[in-house]
Amino acid sequence: MPEQPSAVHKTPTPPEDPARQAEFEARIARGESIEPKDWMPERYRKQLVRMMSQHAHSEVVGMLPEGNWITRAPSLRRKMALLAKVQDEAGHGLYIYCGTETLGVDRHELIQQLLNGTAKYSSIFNYPTLTWADIGCIGWFVDGAAIVNQTMLAHASYGPYARAMVRICKEENFHKKQGYEIVATLANGTPEQKAMAQDAVNRWWWPSLMMFGPSDKDSANSEELMRWGVKKKSNDELRQRFVNLTVAQAKAIGLELPDPALTLNEETQNWDFGPIDWDEFWRVVKGDGPCNRERLAARNAAHDDGAWVRAAATAYAAKQAPATEAA
Amino acid sequence: MTEQAHGTEDSQWPLWEVFAQPPKGEAHEHVGSVHAATAEQALQNARDVYTRRGEAVSLWVVPSASIVASTPEDMGPFFDPGNDKPYRHPQFYKVPRGVRVF
Numbered sequence: 001m002p003e004q005p006s007a008v009h010k011t012p013t014p015p016e017d018p019a020r021q022a023e024f025e026a027r028i029a030r031g032e033s034i035e036p037k038d039w040m041p042e043r044y045r046k047q048l049v050r051m052m053s054q055h056a057h058s059e060v061v062g063m064l065p066e067g068n069w070i071t072r073a074p075s076l077r078r079k080m081a082l083l084a085k086v087q088d089e090a091g092h093g094l095y096i097y098c099g100t101e102t103l104g105v106d107r108h109e110l111i112q113q114l115l116n117g118t119a120k121y122s123s124i125f126n127y128p129t130l131t132w133a134d135i136g137c138i139g140w141f142v143d144g145a146a147i148v149n150q151t152m153l154a155h156a157s158y159g160p161y162a163r164a165m166v167r168i169c170k171e172e173n174f175h176k177k178q179g180y181e182i183v184a185t186l187a188n189g190t191p192e193q194k195a196m197a198q199d200a201v202n203r204w205w206w207p208s209l210m211m212f213g214p215s216d217k218d219s220a221n222s223e224e225l226m227r228w229g230v231k232k233k234s235n236d237e238l239r240q241r242f243v244n245l246t247v248a249q250a251k252a253i254g255l256e257l258p259d260p261a262l263t264l265n266e267e268t269q270n271w272d273f274g275p276i277d278w279d280e281f282w283r284v285v286k287g288d289g290p291c292n293r294e295r296l297a298a299r300n301a302a303h304d305d306g307a308w309v310r311a312a313a314t315a316y317a318a319k320q321a322p323a324t325e326a327a
Numbered sequence: 328m329t330e331q332a333h334g335t336e337d338s339q340w341p342l343w344e345v346f347a348q349p350p351k352g353e354a355h356e357h358v359g360s361v362h363a364a365t366a367e368q369a370l371q372n373a374r375d376v377y378t379r380r381g382e383a384v385s386l387w388v389v390p391s392a393s394i395v396a397s398t399p400e401d402m403g404p405f406f407d408p409g410n411d412k413p414y415r416h417p418q419f420y421k422v423p424r425g426v427r428v429f
Binding site: 035037038039084087088091094095098099101107108164167171313314316317320 | 339340342358359360361362363364365368375376377379380396398399
């Protein structure tokens with residue numbers, strides 16, 4: 001997910017040893033992979049912790065808008081696919097938490113920040129899933145945008161992050177295709193079904209473009225992340241790539257992207273698009289989206305409901321421990 | 328037990344490194360880590376997290392604390408004995424002209 005401002009990790013960064021810093025930057029320039037035990041600037045570590053934990057949280061919270069529809073999926077085929085997709089998102093969260101732990105933070109600490117509302121996650125998941133077509137749009141747009149972002153991150157300079165992304169990208173393609181299939185089926189159905197698909201496209205398009213984060217000129221972190229090879233492309237470049245990919249896909253199923261300004265620029269061969277409502281973006285980032293409170297409440301309830309499972313596993317381990325010692 | 332206590336236990340479960348062997352006979356490869364209270368649970372978690380698509384025919388889980396690793400600081404001298412011996416590579420040796428396939 002794109003990096004977003006965070007309330008966490010605001011302690012001042014100590015000055016670094018310039019020689020080590022230069023050597024580190026030379027390694028980045030040579031395209032070497034930075035591994036957990038390698039020396040790294042404290043600021044690099046903090047930026048990674050912030051970005052990776054937000055990414056992991058996004059995978060976890062991303063289960064909520066979709067989990068909401070598992071019991072209402074219109075067929076067994078769709079239900080199995082959605083269950084498998086939601087399970088993948090849990091896995092993706094775990095891959096990235098595991099990567100973040102290699103930077104010396106504790107997963108428990110990160111999860112507490114998510115549960116108490118101090119951590120950020122991708123704002124896209126603060127929008128509601130009103131109809132079945134929304135589930136299609138999440139796969140098509142949201143996972144589609146995530147693939148564009150994560151394909152880039154698979155080349156990130158931090159090894160554990162890059163490797164988690166490779167694994168995730170392999171799995172994510174099914175998510176996008178199942179979503180597009182849902183939308184295409186509705187678009188090819190009755191007039192009511194097509195209208196439902198178009199309505200979902202209208203509601204999800206702009207928030208999906210916002211997923212790539214603020215415009216380059218307003219992105220506080222982008223320049224630094226690119227200099228350190230964590231990101232290889234800017235927010236605006238990735239957003240443009242997503243738009244270029246999606247226009248033809250919408251056309252193929254006879255749906256309109258809700259932007260009258262969308263035109264092919266003959267010179268650049270990019271699809272130019274209209275202005276993004278950044279006021280809405282910042283409003284949702286700061287906690288006033290349609291579902292921010294509902295998502296956090298649902299995540300906390302799920303964590304609390306799992307308490308007995310954690311307690312049982314701990315008790316079982318305690319019971320096994322003496323037996324193991326005796327053996 | 329309070330909710331907070333449960334949450335803390337979650338993090339205090341030991342960390343296990345997961346190694347998976349792909350179906351085509353390659354060696355086990357490190358794929359990531361899981362938290363688990365017992366070895367058995369670590370194996371089950373590793374299966375659920377890392378092998379949802381038939382990626383492995385065998386899994387190893389190892390307590391992370393049991394792994395002994397070389398350190399980046401020692402990298403130069405530690406690997407040095409293998410770095411200055413070009414005669415360990417076939418390219419070091421000359422083959423007479425006319426011998427194309429060796």
